[in-house]
Amino acid sequence: VDEHIDALMRDGAARAGTFSLGGGLPASELFPRRALAASFLRVIREPGASALQYGWPEGRPGLRAWVAERLRRRGAAVAAEEVILTSGAQQALAIAAEVAFAAGGRIGCDAESYPAALALFRARGLTPTVERTGVVGFYAMPALSNPRGHGLGEDERRALLARARAAGVPIVEDDAYAELRFDGRSPRPLLAEARALVFHVGTFSKTICPGLRVGWLVAPPDFRQRALVAKHTSDLEANSLAQALLEDFLAHADYDALLDRARRFYAPRARRLAEALRRALPAWRFTLPEGGFTIWVETDREGDDAALLEAAIRQGVSVDPGRLFRVDQRASPPALRLSFASEPGPRLAEGVERLARAWAG
Amino acid sequence: VDEHIDALMRDGAARAGTFSLGGGLPASELFPRRALAASFLRVIREPGASALQYGWPEGRPGLRAWVAERLRRRGAAVAAEEVILTSGAQQALAIAAEVAFAAGGRIGCDAESYPAALALFRARGLTPTVERTGVVGFYAMPALSNPRGHGLGEDERRALLARARAAGVPIVEDDAYAELRFDGRSPRPLLAEARALVFHVGTFSKTICPGLRVGWLVAPPDFRQRALVAKHTSDLEANSLAQALLEDFLAHADYDALLDRARRFYAPRARRLAEALRRALPAWRFTLPEGGFTIWVETDREGDDAALLEAAIRQGVSVDPGRLFRVDQRASPPALRLSFASEPGPRLAEGVERLARAWAG
Numbered sequence: 001v002d003e004h005i006d007a008l009m010r011d012g013a014a015r016a017g018t019f020s021l022g023g024g025l026p027a028s029e030l031f032p033r034r035a036l037a038a039s040f041l042r043v044i045r046e047p048g049a050s051a052l053q054y055g056w057p058e059g060r061p062g063l064r065a066w067v068a069e070r071l072r073r074r075g076a077a078v079a080a081e082e083v084i085l086t087s088g089a090q091q092a093l094a095i096a097a098e099v100a101f102a103a104g105g106r107i108g109c110d111a112e113s114y115p116a117a118l119a120l121f122r123a124r125g126l127t128p129t130v131e132r133t134g135v136v137g138f139y140a141m142p143a144l145s146n147p148r149g150h151g152l153g154e155d156e157r158r159a160l161l162a163r164a165r166a167a168g169v170p171i172v173e174d175d176a177y178a179e180l181r182f183d184g185r186s187p188r189p190l191l192a193e194a195r196a197l198v199f200h201v202g203t204f205s206k207t208i209c210p211g212l213r214v215g216w217l218v219a220p221p222d223f224r225q226r227a228l229v230a231k232h233t234s235d236l237e238a239n240s241l242a243q244a245l246l247e248d249f250l251a252h253a254d255y256d257a258l259l260d261r262a263r264r265f266y267a268p269r270a271r272r273l274a275e276a277l278r279r280a281l282p283a284w285r286f287t288l289p290e291g292g293f294t295i296w297v298e299t300d301r302e303g304d305d306a307a308l309l310e311a312a313i314r315q316g317v318s319v320d321p322g323r324l325f326r327v328d329q330r331a332s333p334p335a336l337r338l339s340f341a342s343e344p345g346p347r348l349a350e351g352v353e354r355l356a357r358a359w360a361g
Numbered sequence: 362v363d364e365h366i367d368a369l370m371r372d373g374a375a376r377a378g379t380f381s382l383g384g385g386l387p388a389s390e391l392f393p394r395r396a397l398a399a400s401f402l403r404v405i406r407e408p409g410a411s412a413l414q415y416g417w418p419e420g421r422p423g424l425r426a427w428v429a430e431r432l433r434r435r436g437a438a439v440a441a442e443e444v445i446l447t448s449g450a451q452q453a454l455a456i457a458a459e460v461a462f463a464a465g466g467r468i469g470c471d472a473e474s475y476p477a478a479l480a481l482f483r484a485r486g487l488t489p490t491v492e493r494t495g496v497v498g499f500y501a502m503p504a505l506s507n508p509r510g511h512g513l514g515e516d517e518r519r520a521l522l523a524r525a526r527a528a529g530v531p532i533v534e535d536d537a538y539a540e541l542r543f544d545g546r547s548p549r550p551l552l553a554e555a556r557a558l559v560f561h562v563g564t565f566s567k568t569i570c571p572g573l574r575v576g577w578l579v580a581p582p583d584f585r586q587r588a589l590v591a592k593h594t595s596d597l598e599a600n601s602l603a604q605a606l607l608e609d610f611l612a613h614a615d616y617d618a619l620l621d622r623a624r625r626f627y628a629p630r631a632r633r634l635a636e637a638l639r640r641a642l643p644a645w646r647f648t649l650p651e652g653g654f655t656i657w658v659e660t661d662r663e664g665d666d667a668a669l670l671e672a673a674i675r676q677g678v679s680v681d682p683g684r685l686f687r688v689d690q691r692a693s694p695p696a697l698r699l700s701f702a703s704e705p706g707p708r709l710a711e712g713v714e715r716l717a718r719a720w721a722g
Binding site: 003010023024025026028031033036037040041044045048049050051052053054055056086087088090091094098116119120123124205209210211212213225229230232233234235236237238239240241242244 | 364371384385386387389392394397398401402405406409410411412413414415416417447448449451452455459477480481484485566570571572573574586590591593594595596597598599600601602603605
């Protein structure tokens with residue numbers, strides 16, 4: 001079934017004229033191309049060309065210091081030495097799975113969660129579950145969840161920490177969208193509360209661009225050495241070029257201004273998609289996201305999300321089928337994750353109308 | 362012990378004035394900086410900026426086609442669709458370990474082999490061995506070995522294939538240095554002989570530059586889908602920027618001329634290092650490498666390679682201690698891997714004299 005859905009999604013992506021409400025892709029209009037080009041021309045001239053050479057597995061000191069400083073501003077006392085730069089947030093998740101959950105078991109997740117994390121857990125012998133007991137650990141997105149785009153409330157946050165502490169099991173904190181909340185408040189990470197339990201995972205993919213594939217992991221002190229071995233044996237180091245580019249870019253850019261711009265860019269798109277859904281598909285349920293790139297919608301009758309995806313692609317719009325996000329992988333009633341990030345407003349509205357035609361069958 | 366050696370090697374790298382006979386780093390003088398800069402400026406302007414966006418887990422079609430074409434020229438009938446681009450050769454090895462050897466067991470290796478592969482196997486529950494029976498698979502560098510810099514003879518090659526076939530176990534073929542043989546003959550890969558058994562691993566790290574972190578895996582057909590899942594769950598995709606850079610660079614560059622230049626650059630350095638060794642340390646044993654970056658030397662009395670490394674660093678030269686390469690991890694009689702790739706001739710000679718002083722104690 002996953003291969004069938006994969007084929008459908010590739011088909012949708014390959015068809016000219018298809019509007020994309022699928023994927024978690026940031027808007028390419030926001031990529032700071034000019035500034036990255038300036039950084040490239042600076043780093044490529046450096047004697048020794050460290051941007052093109054091998055580096056240490058933990059990554060460039062300057063970039064690690066930058067990540068640590070950002071986390072300290074949010075309340076987590078992290079030193080540069082504690083940050084491991086990774087090949088995107090996904091590799092940080094994979095390292096956490098390798099060092100903390102090698103024996104397998106059940107891992108507590110939201111009922112809907114990030115598909116590549118669920119796929120990773122399954123590939124590594126872990127079973128995602130919505131149960132909160134009898135688990136080897138938790139996977140959570142406290143600042144802003146994917147696909148729903150909601151942050152944990154204070155009570156939920158406390159309850160999650162209490163459960164992990166009581167069971168003595170780690171929490172993998174996926175912080176990918178923390179700085180893209182529309183309210184601009186990046187909450188205090190769980191890392192700040194329970195250092196010995198939290199694998200903290202972040203990335204530049206959503207805020208700068210994903211093609212550089214640089215993220216980070218702050219592992220609990222007891223796991224740090226094993227995490228570094230896992231990083232080294234997985235792929236030696238995050239690519240030097242992107243690390244050097246980011247280090248230089250961040251030394252020159254106003255990152256907070258860049259985040260403000262991104263929030264002001266995405267928030268109206270979220271409202272536009274929500275309005276279109278209310279108008280064209282009033283029976284579908286969703287809540288407005290607090291940030292990020294997507295809206296999670298649930299339909300109102302039994303059906304099959306793969307069939308809905310197929311019909312949508314025939315109508316000229318691609319979407320992400322809900323089963324990929326559901327811990328129980330169920331196809332019915334169909335749910336969808338719809339992205340407002342990569343299409344401009346008029347195409348979002350037209351995309352929803354195409355989707356409504358697909359649903360009407 | 363590994364942490365001790367790691368600390369020593371970092372200490373050596375950090376000291377100003379230290380000559381480097383350690384590491385497997387290519388010469389930065391050979392990095393095609395100007396051409397990569399031209400490629401960067403082309404790909405960053407592309408509408409949609411695919412170099413900065415997410416891509417499919419298997420990688421860019423054009424670059425996969427290039428890899429397949431190179432392999433076909435060497436006798437392996439590989440289609441572009443069969444190539445998975447990876448985050449360097451190391452990740453290709455990690456994927457092979459994940460999909461072929463998940464149950465652990467013993468893996469047949471040369472008595473001296475590539476340290477990051479040995480570390481990977483150990484981290485993933487595999488035990489490297491020089492035994493040729495009772496193994497779950499083999500790890501080999503048939504075209505050119507690391508650290509010795511030798512290719513397999515025709516008899517050894519046939520014997521390896523026969524053993525793998527008889528036991529029905531895979532061979533992981535590490536082809537990293539295949540195009541850097543001084544004789545310019547890149548041999549027919551094992552992949553061409555036993556498609557169903559061979560995980561073929563290659564990289565741009567040694568020939569273009571390592572900082573881009575792009576390599577490839579051609580998995581046996583039965584493992585291909587699992588390998589793609591492992592790639593996706595490990596880090597989503599090899600970084601898009603480096604893929605786009607390489608695709609553009611290779612469309613414009615004369616890659617064979619670049620390889621010729623690299624061979625003509627490294628071969629005299631190998632001779633220079635060998636001469637310096639014969640002169641300053643006549644009792645040490647080594648054979649001239651057929652290519653690559655390094656000479657494997659064995660000393661003539663009992664001792665400890667970590668102590669030798671420490672003494673060498675005090676004398677102002679860094680080296681790679683032999684235990685990292687030895688399947689049995691033994692420290693004595695000390696052996697070393699010496700690199701001729703990253704220092705010019707006079708520094709190679711002076712580095713060996715420093716090493717001789719360290720050895721004399």
